[in-house]
Amino acid sequence: MAGSARRRPRLEDVAARVGVSTGTVSLVLSNAPGPSAATRERVMAAAAELGYRPDRTASLLARRRAHLLGVMLDVRSTFHAELVAELHDAAEAAGYDVLLSTVTPTRDSRRAIETLVDSRCEALVLLGPDAPTARLTTLGEQIPVVVVGRRLRSASLDVVRSADDRGVAAAVDHLVDLGHRDIAYVDGGPGTIATDRRSGYLRAMRRHGLDDRVRVLPGDPSEVAGTTAARELVGTGEPPTAVVTYNDRVALGLLDGLLRAGVDVPGEVSVVGYDDSPSAQLPHVDLTTVSQDTRGQAENAVRAAVERLDGARTTPREVVLEPRLVVRRSTSAPRARARLTRSAVNGAAAPSTAP
Amino acid sequence: MAGSARRRPRLEDVAARVGVSTGTVSLVLSNAPGPSAATRERVMAAAAELGYRPDRTASLLARRRAHLLGVMLDVRSTFHAELVAELHDAAEAAGYDVLLSTVTPTRDSRRAIETLVDSRCEALVLLGPDAPTARLTTLGEQIPVVVVGRRLRSASLDVVRSADDRGVAAAVDHLVDLGHRDIAYVDGGPGTIATDRRSGYLRAMRRHGLDDRVRVLPGDPSEVAGTTAARELVGTGEPPTAVVTYNDRVALGLLDGLLRAGVDVPGEVSVVGYDDSPSAQLPHVDLTTVSQDTRGQAENAVRAAVERLDGARTTPREVVLEPRLVVRRSTSAPRARARLTRSAVNGAAAPSTAP
DNA sequence: CTCGCGATTTAAAGCGCTTTAAAGGTGTGG
DNA sequence: CCACACCTTTAAAGCGCTTTAAATCGCGAG
Numbered sequence: 001m002a003g004s005a006r007r008r009p010r011l012e013d014v015a016a017r018v019g020v021s022t023g024t025v026s027l028v029l030s031n032a033p034g035p036s037a038a039t040r041e042r043v044m045a046a047a048a049e050l051g052y053r054p055d056r057t058a059s060l061l062a063r064r065r066a067h068l069l070g071v072m073l074d075v076r077s078t079f080h081a082e083l084v085a086e087l088h089d090a091a092e093a094a095g096y097d098v099l100l101s102t103v104t105p106t107r108d109s110r111r112a113i114e115t116l117v118d119s120r121c122e123a124l125v126l127l128g129p130d131a132p133t134a135r136l137t138t139l140g141e142q143i144p145v146v147v148v149g150r151r152l153r154s155a156s157l158d159v160v161r162s163a164d165d166r167g168v169a170a171a172v173d174h175l176v177d178l179g180h181r182d183i184a185y186v187d188g189g190p191g192t193i194a195t196d197r198r199s200g201y202l203r204a205m206r207r208h209g210l211d212d213r214v215r216v217l218p219g220d221p222s223e224v225a226g227t228t229a230a231r232e233l234v235g236t237g238e239p240p241t242a243v244v245t246y247n248d249r250v251a252l253g254l255l256d257g258l259l260r261a262g263v264d265v266p267g268e269v270s271v272v273g274y275d276d277s278p279s280a281q282l283p284h285v286d287l288t289t290v291s292q293d294t295r296g297q298a299e300n301a302v303r304a305a306v307e308r309l310d311g312a313r314t315t316p317r318e319v320v321l322e323p324r325l326v327v328r329r330s331t332s333a334p335r336a337r338a339r340l341t342r343s344a345v346n347g348a349a350a351p352s353t354a355p
Numbered sequence: 356m357a358g359s360a361r362r363r364p365r366l367e368d369v370a371a372r373v374g375v376s377t378g379t380v381s382l383v384l385s386n387a388p389g390p391s392a393a394t395r396e397r398v399m400a401a402a403a404e405l406g407y408r409p410d411r412t413a414s415l416l417a418r419r420r421a422h423l424l425g426v427m428l429d430v431r432s433t434f435h436a437e438l439v440a441e442l443h444d445a446a447e448a449a450g451y452d453v454l455l456s457t458v459t460p461t462r463d464s465r466r467a468i469e470t471l472v473d474s475r476c477e478a479l480v481l482l483g484p485d486a487p488t489a490r491l492t493t494l495g496e497q498i499p500v501v502v503v504g505r506r507l508r509s510a511s512l513d514v515v516r517s518a519d520d521r522g523v524a525a526a527v528d529h530l531v532d533l534g535h536r537d538i539a540y541v542d543g544g545p546g547t548i549a550t551d552r553r554s555g556y557l558r559a560m561r562r563h564g565l566d567d568r569v570r571v572l573p574g575d576p577s578e579v580a581g582t583t584a585a586r587e588l589v590g591t592g593e594p595p596t597a598v599v600t601y602n603d604r605v606a607l608g609l610l611d612g613l614l615r616a617g618v619d620v621p622g623e624v625s626v627v628g629y630d631d632s633p634s635a636q637l638p639h640v641d642l643t644t645v646s647q648d649t650r651g652q653a654e655n656a657v658r659a660a661v662e663r664l665d666g667a668r669t670t671p672r673e674v675v676l677e678p679r680l681v682v683r684r685s686t687s688a689p690r691a692r693a694r695l696t697r698s699a700v701n702g703a704a705a706p707s708t709a710p
Numbered sequence: 711c712t713c714g715c716g717a718t719t720t721a722a723a724g725c726g727c728t729t730t731a732a733a734g735g736t737g738t739g740g
Numbered sequence: 741c742c743a744c745a746c747c748t749t750t751a752a753a754g755c756g757c758t759t760t761a762a763a764t765c766g767c768g769a770g
Contacts, residue, residue: 008497010756021720026758036718056473057415058756061725066412075428075436075455076633084430085459097470100430100455104440115452118411142363227639256639259614278431284582284611365726376750381728391748413726416755 009050017046029054060120067096069305070116072109073127075102078277079292080127083148086298087125094306103130110135117143123305128193144308146301151192158304159318160297164193165200167290167323171244171272172204174288174325178333180242180270184215186229186254188246194221197246197274219246223253230257233269241269241334248273248280248289255285255330270331280328288331291324364405372401384409415475422451424660425471427464428482430457433632434649435482438503441653442480449661458485465490472498478660499663501656506547513659514673515652519548520555522645522678526599526627527559529643529680533688535597535625539570541584541609543601549576552601552629574601578608585612588624596624596689603628603635606642610685625686635683643686646679 015022020039027034028043035043046052060066069091073080084100091098099121101112109131116124123144129136133152139145140156148160168185175183185201188194198216205214217232219225226245230253233239245251251273258265265271273280276291300319307313370377375394382389383398390398401407415421424446428435439455446453454476456467464486471479478499484491488507494500495511503515523540530538540556543549553571560569572587574580581600585608588594600606606628613620620626628635631646655674662668 011758012756022757023721023759024719027719030758032759034718039718053469053473055416055475055756057412057421057475058725059758060412061410061416061727062756062758063725064758073430075430075439076433078431078433081431081436084457085461088457088459088462099474100457102439102443102455104443106440107443114408115411118408119454120410120412223634223637223639253637253639256611256614259611260639279578282578282608284578284608284615366728367726377727378729378751379749382749385728387729389748394748410726413755414728416725416757417727417729418755419728 008055009052010055011052014043014046014050014052017050018042065309066120066122068099068119068121069096069302070099070101070113070119070121070124071127072101072103072112072116072124072129075104077128079275079294082294083127083298086295087302090298090302094302096302096306113139122309125301125305144305146304148297148301149193151196153316153318155316158301158308158316160300160304160321161319162292162297162321162323164196164323165203167274167292167325168197168200168244169204169207170323170325171274171288171290172201172208174327175242175244175270175272175331176208176210178242178270178331180240180334181210182213182215182238182240183210183242183244184217184229184233184240186217186225186243186245186250187219188225188250189218189220194246201244213240215240219250221247221249223249223256226250226253226255227257228253230254230261230263234258234261234263239263239269242272242331243269244272246274248275248277248287251287251289251330252279252285255287266330266332267335270334272331276326280326286329288328289326291326293321293324296321363410364407366407366409369398369401369405369407372405373397420664421475421477423454423474423476424451424657425454425456425468425474425476425479426482427456427458427467427471427479427484430459432483434630434647437649438482438653441650442657445653445657449657451657451661468494477664480656480660499660501659503652503656504548506551508671508673510671513656513663513671515655515659515676516674517647517652517676517678519551519678520558522629522647522680523552523555523599524559524562525678525680526629526643526645527556527563529682530597530599530625530627530686531563531565533597533625533686535595535689536565537568537570537593537595538565538597538599539572539584539588539595541572541580541598541600541605542574543580543605544573544575549601556599568595570595574605576602576604578604578611581605581608581610582612583608585609585616585618589613589616589618594618594624597627597686598624599627601629603630603632603642603644606644606685607634607640610640610642621685621687622690625689627686631681635681641684643683644681646681648676648679651676 011022011025015025024035024039025043028040071084071087073084088098099116099119101115103109103112109129125146125148128149129147133154137154137156140154146158146160151161152159172183187198202214205211217229219229243254245254251271254271255265258269263269273287273289276289279285280287280289304317366377366380370380379390379394380398383395426439426442428439443453454471454474456470458464458467464484480501480503483504484502488509492509492511495509501513501515506516507514527538542553560566572584574584598609600609606626610620610626613624618624628642628644631644634640635642635644659672
């Protein structure tokens with residue numbers, strides 16, 4: 001019995017029950033003008049009684065517009081997870097449904113995208129796609145595509161991203177503001193995002209006249225980069241008083257490494273992450289980090305897709321959102337020796353926001 | 356031009372190009388018997404040339420069977436993420452496609468499930484559903500439903516889960532084996548899973564004649580529970596020599612708390628987690644933990660669904676998988692005073708696997 | 711009592727693909 | 741040279757729903 005009970009009711013079934021045509025029922029259920037109030041009521045009642053649920057597949061096929069947004073993500077990324085949640089909200093507000101397709105170690109972005117296209121998604125939102133730009137461009141010529149979180153310029157794609165360089169710069173500013181001058185950076189490897197963040201660090205250091213203090217430690221986007229960096233820094237004769245990292249995961253690894261080495265954070269070394277991930281918000285971590293405004297990215301991605309679909313826009317658009325520094329307890333003014341330097345710097349820098 | 360290029364090619368288009376009927380093309384593309392080798396070749400060529408991709412919506416509608424499995428998950432759970440990856444593989448092997456639908460803070464399981472059903476999924480795989488058993492049972496009467504990771508018995512549902520109690524018991528056995536006797540447990544709050552794990556601990560302790568050493572610290576499924584527990588344990592006069600935790604997140608919090616308190620792990624306290632999450636595998640964490648065999652859960656979930664769909668089975672089935680202890684470096688024999696105890700215990704227990 | 715008109719409802723043509731009975735061609739044995 | 745069997749291909753009927761032109765129905769106006 002389970003799973004094969006009785007066929008699910010169709011439009012025809014509720015029509016028969018009420019004694020009207022399927023067309024009428026369809027009109028009532030889609031809340032379209034035409035049917036009289038009395039009919040509406042009877043149809044609604046019958047539909048409820050039978051537990052009728054429209055078959056979306058048939059509905060999509062018959063309808064011109066599918067009102068379906070395809071989202072490609074990496075289900076293992078906590079950052080994507082947050083974005084997806086926001087995307088659902090934004091899409092719903094715009095009257096669209098969302099279909100999810102994930103990349104996995106055995107399912108590449110090509111497969112993931114194909115599934116979405118085959119399922120009649122009208123537009124695609126790709127979260128940090130790893131596909132080559134050329135392929136994305138080709139895709140964008142066939143269907144509206146919004147790329148989220150990756151910097152690229154293409155004649156056929158919309159892009160929504162966060163100003164990664166400015167985010168890191170804000171972190172550096174904050175540290176300089178606190179009085180730091182020896183500020184190191186743990187890199188995130190190759191890749192455009194990592195490149196942007198690194199150059200944000202470099203530029204900010206230059207702007208503060210700290211060119212000679214620049215120190216970039218090699219890394220990758222995982223905790224391991226952080227622990228490696230910690231070892232490196234602690235082994236050094238002159239460790240920096242602050243470290244900015246490519247992302248929260250690196251920062252977490254770094255924090256762990258420093259803790260094990262007996263280095264006090266933020267007492268001896270301040271640490272800044274990037275992403276404002278759930279882990280950064282944990283009370284025992286309480287990491288100063290840069291928030292990427294997932295809500296804003298989701299809203300803009302949906303808006304971009306909808307504009308394309310409505311034909312309101314046909315030229316590519318790039319939306320760059322301003323990241324926001326979230327100050328927590330992993331950063332503070334440098335102690336003792338460094339503190340002297342501080343007032344000197346403060347005199348030349350923007351007014352301090354520190355207590 | 357982007358997004359509205361030219362209509363995507365239909366079956367009819369490739370049929371026209373080859374000069375055959377749509378029926379023939381359909382047969383070729385679905386690799387069904389009938390068409391001659393020559394025709395096959397020409398059709399394939401034309402399809403490739405036009406970049407034809409079948410419209411899954413239409414295909415689903417026309418086909419009796421949709422070969423679509425709906426998976427409900429919480430996109431923010433790393434554990435679900437792993438399961439989803441495995442589910443994709445298992446489903447593909449069985450000739451099914453997967454549709455994902457997530458719960459979010461603003462999208463409850465009812466919504467998530469509706470989307471899947473409306474999209475013609477033939478069966479549902481629900482990862483740790485929070486819906487009341489009654490609702491799930493009703494659902495199971497309409498469509499094959501496999502519940503993963505939640506213990507429940509219902510006349511209409513299949514269940515795939517891991518023997519949580521035995522997993523924790525294995526952790527306790529391992530510790531006893533190493534010579535520990537004062538083994539505490541950090542709880543995961545209410546909920547059936549937490550209950551199972553807790554009772555696994557209690558039973559194992561009893562089995563080893565350690566009833567009087569039982570110590571359950573209150574908690575929840577997050578890192579916070581671990582840090583709280585750490586404070587509690589360190590403050591105590593007699594801290595245990597080993598702690599088993601509800602899951603890896605709790606263990607991570609605990610490790611952090613112990614580290615900050617200057618407690619050496621595993622020197623002074625051994626720690627065991629649960630889930631074998633990616634974080635547990637990080638080199639600087641290297642947590643002894645219990646693996647839930649996500650691969651096995653995914654395969655069994657898909658198998659259960661397929662059996663139902665093939666009509667090969669109509670009675671509910673519960674599959675309970677054996678968890679596997681993964682020994683890493685967060686556990687070792689207790690030192691000094693405890694070490695004496697150890698040989699005594701070892702004499703009575705299974706041969707030690709410690710170096 | 712007939713007409714015309716607005717308010718409702720319906721009939722029917724798809725949406726793009728699958729599937730199966732039947733048609734069309736070929737080749738073989740009688 | 742015909743009948744028959746076999747191999748290919750096609751025609752056509754849906755799948756369940758949307759949509760729009762056209763039909764229907766009242767009803768008051770003329």
